[in-house]
Amino acid sequence: MNESRTQESGVSRRRAESRDEARVPGQLPARRGSPLRRLLHLQSEPDAQMPLWMIFPVIFTVLYLTHWTLLRLPYYWDEAGYYIPAAWDFFRTGSLIPITTITNAHPPLPSVYLALWWKLCGFHPAVTREAILIVASFGLLAVWRLAMRLNGNALVAFWTVVLTGLYPIWFAQSTLAHADIFAAAATLWALTYALLEAEAAKTGKPVIPRKPRKLWIAAIWFSVAALAKETSIATPLALFAYEFVTAFQLKGAARRKRIGESEWYLVCLFPLAAWYGYHRLKTGFLFGNPEFLRYNATSTLEPVRILAAFGHRILHLTAHMNMFVPVLCMAAAMILDPIRDRDGQTRVRISFPAQNRICIILLANALAFSLLGGALLTRYLLPMYPLILLLAVSTFHHRVRYWQLLSAFSAAAFIVALFINPPYGFAPEDNLSYAHAIRLHQQAIHQLETRYPGSTVLTAWPMSDELSRPELGYVQTPFDVDRLEDFTAAQISKAADDPGGYSTALVFSTKEEPPSLPFHLNTPAVEEQYFGLHHDLSPAAIAQQLHGDLVWQRKDDLEWVALLRFHRSFEARLQLPPQ
DSSP: OHHHHHHHHHHHHHHHHHHHHHOOTTOOOOOOSOHHHHHHHHHHSTTOOOOHHHHHHHHHHHHHHHTGGGTTOOOOTHIIIIIHHHHHHHHHHOOSSOSSSOOOOOOSHHHHHHHHHHHHHOSOHHHHHHHHHHHHHHHHHHHHHHHHHHTOOHHHHHHHHHHHHHSHHHHHHTSSOOHHHHHHHHHHHHHHHHSOOOOOTTTOOOOOOOOHHHHHHHHHHHHHHHHHOGGGGHHHHHHHHHHHHHHTTSOHHHHHHHHHHHGGGGTTHHHHHHHHHHHHHHHSOSSSOHHHHHHHTGGGOOHHHHHHHHHHHHHHHHTGGGTHHHHHHHHHHTTSOOOBOTTSOBOOOOOHHHHHHHHHHHHHHHHHHHHSOSSOOGGGGTTHHHHHHHHHHHHHHHHOTTHHHHHHHHHHHHHHHHHSOOSSOOOGGGSTHHHHHHHHHHHHHHHHHHHSTTOEEEEETTHHHHHHOGGGSSOSSOOEEEEESOSSHHHHHHHHHOGGGOSEEEEEOSSOOOOOOSOOSSOHHHHHHHHOOOOOOOHHHHHHHHTOEEEEEEEETTEEEEEEEOOOOOOOOOOOOOO
């Protein structure tokens, strides 16, 4: 009898092993053993997974340590201009519509999230940045899950997460209170349910078709993304269009099923429409104030601008901040034949249906942000960079024997881009230049508070908000501010015509101006007309034109800041109260 039981046990084990060999990535059996045992099996068994609850604290700890020096920086640029004031207003008054800054109809999810953390931990920049780190970590966890779902190899997932976290734009945005990191994390989680799974690593059989329930989960995540940033609907709309069009290649019940699946991608429009209806009811404006709508939508629809912006977006996706390193390595790897393992099978790759959908998503976002958005900010494309890196790392693994060397080389290129600026114009928030700018502003404001407290200051945004809004973390007592748009010759001439309103000036670089390249994507006239290119005067030239003294200045790489003092006599008048 014992012998019979032993034979039955052996048959059961062989059947279980047979089922394990036939499974596809994303449908994993429960594994026994310690976490260390699981970790040791990650390389030898590509479809092995550690549970997500174990991966998340590792990601967050690494992000926290690598961003340690950035956690106490005060708020900067669009943080100071909109997102922090909007969240601050909700924190104090409970109003979803900003009160102390002009409303632009951005959805309120980031404000609600930040206000919750301020309520729990106190209102401080460090609390904000740590709260954003949690969102960024959650986004990287989605990158891991997506890579495991589409490729099934843990090392591919590991390198995709590493490269995404090190990519300068993602690294910088991981502590900045912009809506884009919220939308990116939610979009990536939606894609883990919306994209097809990979081919089986061992059998090479086609993927198992998606189950409808996964699409409603994707619809929820896309809705969350839409309530974080309205432009995130570009991704689900692109998937809807793709599924709807390809449905007509099918017949009968299969076509009806595909069309029914595509409708899930439209669910995110309903909560966004509800928010806009609420905003219209409260403010009278559907899509924000008229100036915001003009700058970001109606004035961007000229054909020349669209073509120029699309060229920029393609470069942002394929070359900016050393992204050209993994992209060119991927292109070179495509020339090679796929690697075959010892059993003669080629290594697992991302399935063609999933690749097609990723390419459609990338193209749709590049087009959407060529039509919308007055500024060509790279953070608008934040959820797209992990997709490109996943394609690159998966290609390395599929076609290059020593593929991890290419991944490490790409990681080194991203680390270099964090600290060394490119030889062309870019936004400080694209790498660690934003931290340099914040520290320069802090030094300048310290000089102002020490030497000339209580003075009226001539300056431009964002310094104007940094001086007049103590909640941004630069001053305890606000200064009176005389505002300029920038420090171009025209604006300085305007200030010189009315010198009576200010006694000091804080001037700074509002645009990075690296050495000129021998070639340009656009002519300077196109850049000036459509993308806000301008040239600030030097501190010495500003002091000369305004007849002031240059009392202090600092320069850090491509950015500078200076303090000017004016010695003028003012006519005092006594105005008696009416009798």
